[in-house]
Amino acid sequence: MTQFARANLPTLKKTASYYVVHIVVAALVAYAITGNLWMAFTLSLLEPTVQAVAFFFHEKAWERWARPRALTAQGHSVEPVQA
Numbered sequence: 001m002t003q004f005a006r007a008n009l010p011t012l013k014k015t016a017s018y019y020v021v022h023i024v025v026a027a028l029v030a031y032a033i034t035g036n037l038w039m040a041f042t043l044s045l046l047e048p049t050v051q052a053v054a055f056f057f058h059e060k061a062w063e064r065w066a067r068p069r070a071l072t073a074q075g076h077s078v079e080p081v082q083a
Helices: 002-007 009-034 037-073
Strands: none
Touching: 002 009, 009 037
8 A cells, every 4th residue: 555655646645635625615615505514514525535536546547548648749659558
């Protein structure tokens, strides 16, 4: 797990900051709609938590997709990625 965290530290940091911003925005929107502090708190934790996990994997997929294209643009031959 430590090796995973080190290898993905920039993405994990970006995911964490995104998570905090998303919680604040979600809480404000949920409170504006419901007028209920408890409901706003619950929604603001549930939805961004799921989104943060999705964002991490989206970011890793985007990096994997972009890497061969960047190398090809630099004139390097790139083997297809096996999934």
